[in-house]
Amino acid sequence: MSLSKDVEVLRSIPLFAKIEPAKLKLLAFTSERLSFMSGDELCRQGDVGDAAYIILNGDADVMVNTPAGPVRVASVGRNDIIGEIAILCDVPRTATVVARADLETLRISKDHFFQMVKQFPQIGLEVMHELASRLHHTTQSLSAAKARLNQLEKVVDGDAS
């Protein structure tokens, strides 16, 4: 549980991958190592998000409330990042994350993250880069999905007519 190990973890996360090591070290230093016990909530759906968590060790369930009660929609594990959207824009938590077993995380608070971006615009660029590539990815998926939807609709229409 040393700082250099945390830096390694941060570097393996695409969002932070290209940021220079010295800055990552500062980010790691100002972040908090936080352990959760199994059953603890990292965040709750609907709450205001104030931090992102990077999982260093362990697994957690991502739960979403549905009219039929909470439903597990995904699980996250080592080197996954949770809640990064919440620290970039003010949206409520979209899911509840519950530790499945004892969980080690690195907690990056929203304030500190923004401090870093403000201080070192290069981090902002990297984040922008990462988000743009995600957006590109999402857009592509979306267009693919739309194309398929269109096709399907045509098929359905064709059937109907």
Place this chain on the structure above:
Amino acid sequence: MDRSIFRYILRHSLRPQILILVLTLGSFPFLYATLELPKLIINDALSTRGLREIAGVEVGQVHYLFVLCGLFLVLVLINGAFKYVINVYVGITGERMLRRLRYELYSRIMRFPLPHFRRVSSGELTTMITAEVEPLGGFMGDAFSLPLYQGGQLLTILVFMFVQDPIMGLAAVVLYPIQVYIVPKLQRQVNALGKQRVRQVRRLSERVSETVGGVRDLRANDATVFERTRFGRELGVVFDIRYQIYKKKFFIKFFNNFLAQLGPFFFFSIGGYLVIMGDLTLGALVAALTAHEKLYAPWKELLSYYQLMSDAQIKYEVVVAQFDPQRLRPENLQTDDPDGDVDFRGPLRALNLTVVTDENETVLDSTGFQVDLPARIAIIGPAGSGKEELTLVLGNLLEPDAGRILINDHELQKMCEAITGRRMTYVGYPAQIFRGTVADNLFFGLKHRPLTAPERDPAAKEVFERERHEARRSGNPDFDLDADWIDYRAAGLDGPDAIASAATKVLGKVHLDRDVYQMGLRGTVDPDRHPGLAERVLEARRALRTRLQDPRLGRLVETWDPNRYNTNATLAENLLFGTPIGEELDPEHLAAHPYVVEVIGRSGLRHALLDVGLRLAGTMVELFADLPPDHEYFRQFSFISADELPEFRALVGQADPQRLSTLSPDRQERLISLTFKLIPARHRLGLVEEDLQAKLLEARHRFREMLPEGLQAAIAFFDPDRYNAAASLQDNVLFGKVAYGQAQAAERISDLLSEVLDELDLHDRVIEVGLQAQTGVGGSRLSLGQRQKLALARALLKRPEVLILYDAIGPLDPHEQSEIREMLLAEFENRTLIWALTRSEEAEPFDRVLVMRGGRIVEQGRYNELGGGTLAAAE
């Protein structure tokens, strides 16, 4: 109070003054003799040869001389003794008078009518009571004796001179009339300036006290420069006045000195002529010269007495006038014990109440109402409708200009405060909380007169009696401050044992118990003052320890273990392994403490600590190098402040890790200070490795074992089985550090702590400790809401028959307000509650609602009987 200072002095110190006068008169014959003797020595013993006869015995010339000289010495001693006794007695008398004057002025403040406080500032009153009257003490002591003593001396010497030679005597006093004529004229100008100066200094202190109270708003408006300039101007005015005073005062001095020096001129010319002519003996001239020199001293004293007197008279008059406002409350209403009982059940009739402000605004306009007590009465109306004044008048705190209030046909305004301040009470906004403990503030509503005298050993009793006797001589109260003043019966209690639980209950009612509980957890306990508590806390410590065996909880706390390094504590804490008491072992300066330095050296830790310090500094310099100096990270995360960064950068660049001991002592101290702040679990820098930890444990033991006698009182060591009186209650139970990096550790531990304490039935004991928490100046350590709650608790504790509230719970949140309102309405179901409310719908549950507008009660009745329009207008 007497308008003239002399009348004041005579009224209160006639006997001592007479005694001083008698002593003074008694000293004169001896004074005359000391003047006569030198002449005898020169003219008789030295000039004429042959035998003399003293008391029938024949003596030779030399013997005669020695006898006379011996006599002279005795006379000098007697004179000195007189002077000493008189001076001491004069000093004591003056000090007693000053004490009396200050006390009278202070107790007059208590009697000021409330509106008067809008006109006077606390700064003014403070300077008047403290600084301005100070010189009066000196004057009052010798107001009569000084002119008599000095005048008598002057007269004695003059008589002596006239006896020697009338012309010589005349020559000595010929210039006095000029002085007597001119000096008072000049003095009057100085006095006028003095008056101005007093007023100006008062303004200064008013400014200072306003600044103290308003610093926040000055800063918020960037008005400090203007305010500074204004203060500078005021100081300039003082300077100017002083300058004028100096010029005039020193001119008087010059004038007096000049006239005094004219004396010898006359002696040498006229006296010398007479000696040459053979009309005067040389001895007589020398004696006259000596006498004149002696004459000068009392004359000067008389003149300066005159100056002092006019100064004192002005000061006294100016001050007393300020403490004599119109409609001062009669003193007996405050000091008398209750004469008979008043039944607060029955008709309350308020008739024709009229209150007019200084600005001639009629705030209560001959209005009144009648109601049968007990009743819960709401007063509603817009701001400025006279609500506040009505509550004040009903509380007997504001005297109406006309009209009266009758309770069961007893006139409220004539009741003494021993009734209206005990059976009734008033809580306004903002409520005043005094400096002291929460308990002091809570109980002072029960402290009216001393009830149970404390036990004293004979020596202490003697001291007390002496102090009490002295207090009486100065007209100060002779009550025993150390007695138990708390009126337990008024609170419905049997005695001191029940008060804590009563306090806890009442704090619960006003929702202040949780706050006081927290104060208790943060507070320290003197095991002597809370017998048995320490053992219970240790019990709680053990109970918590048992709970912490659960691994889910255990990871939240790292317990202090003498033989283990605590990774959640700083290195310094690990070394001390105790709570520092006072400044001596202040963690900030620990690295410079000689004993710490010695322990580090003996444990062979020095190099390791320097090495860690250097690496830590290197990391900090690396991490924080690119941040601007004002970046908040410096405050939040860095061991190094932005100002120190360049220094450390240089240090890191220059230091040779192999030869750290060659660094300057100052730099070594810096590095070790840095290392001391390291918390391994929090900082995760991996710098405190196992062998360093082991060495530090060794140093910890050495530190404790070798601790010199002089430092024993500077630290309370952690001991698993002993209570640590220097640490807070909470830390004593926890006996460890809340672990870093555990989600919600602080909240969970706090819950666990409360659980454990509750289980051991310690909840109320913690509140008792919280009652001893300090409230700060004017209650500044409490929030506004807490202050109001405390004032309300104080009012409830004494179970008044009539409780009057004006905006008393305004600063609380709406939810709490309504809960407290419900509680009060229930509490006062069979007592009287008079409450000026802000929102009219709150008046619904009250028995009677008075609607006010423009200083009049325009409608009254039950809430649902009132017209909707009236209620809307009352908002």
